[in-house]
Amino acid sequence: MTSELDVFFAAVPGPDGRRSAVPPLYAHPGDAGADLLSAEALTLAAGARALVSTGVSIALPDGFAAFVVPRSGLAAKHGITVVNSPGTVDAGYRGEIKVTLLNTDRDADYSIEVGDKIAQIVIMPVVRATFSPVETLPESVRGEGGFGSTGYASPGGSL
Ligand SMILES: O=c1ccn([C@H]2C[C@H](O)[C@@H](COP(=O)(O)OP(=O)(O)OP(=O)(O)O)O2)c(=O)[nH]1
Numbered sequence: 001m002t003s004e005l006d007v008f009f010a011a012v013p014g015p016d017g018r019r020s021a022v023p024p025l026y027a028h029p030g031d032a033g034a035d036l037l038s039a040e041a042l043t044l045a046a047g048a049r050a051l052v053s054t055g056v057s058i059a060l061p062d063g064f065a066a067f068v069v070p071r072s073g074l075a076a077k078h079g080i081t082v083v084n085s086p087g088t089v090d091a092g093y094r095g096e097i098k099v100t101l102l103n104t105d106r107d108a109d110y111s112i113e114v115g116d117k118i119a120q121i122v123i124m125p126v127v128r129a130t131f132s133p134v135e136t137l138p139e140s141v142r143g144e145g146g147f148g149s150t151g152y153a154s155p156g157g158s159l
């Protein structure tokens with residue numbers, strides 16, 4: 001990935017006053033996702049969800065948003081996902097980034113330590129729309145088709 005964006009971040013003090021100024025972390029060059037670290041220790045019981053602190057806030061430039069998405073390893077191995085995925089962090093938001101984690105496993109609790117990677121953010125350019133009312137929308141090939149309208153089998157019936 002060659003494009004870089006300067007983003008300010010700041011530590012958000014926890015209830016105990018502790019400040020951890022760890023920004024979201026890209027694990028490799030070229031990664032789209034930067035890992036968010038937990039600022040708290042907790043155990044997510046099977047089936048439970050929690051709003052988890054990351055201890056960090058960011059200031060995105062106008063025209064960008066950050067999307068909070070699950071980590072595939074946590075999802076595949078432990079059933080840990082993000083309830084509102086993708087969570088939207090608006091450019092104007094200056095509060096702490098938080099992650100609504102859900103333990104989808106039916107049986108196993110999942111314990112999180114301070115500093116654990118719990119989710120990731122993907123920063124993307126976004127546009128703001130001006131919505132204009134019309135009586136009839138412009139036609140399109142898809143029209144009103146959706147929700148499975150294109151079927152489920154591959155065109156040849158096998159692949
Ligand atoms: O996973 C998320 C989603 C959102 N936010 C923060 C940043 C975002 O800018 C703000 C509001 O998010 P959203 O608009 O999704 O929540 P809402 O329930 O509509 O709250 P509001 O009425 O404040 O917009 O909360 C997070 O920290 N994590």
Ligand SMILES: [Mg+2]
Nearest residue numbers: 088089090093
């Ligand atoms: Mg909102």
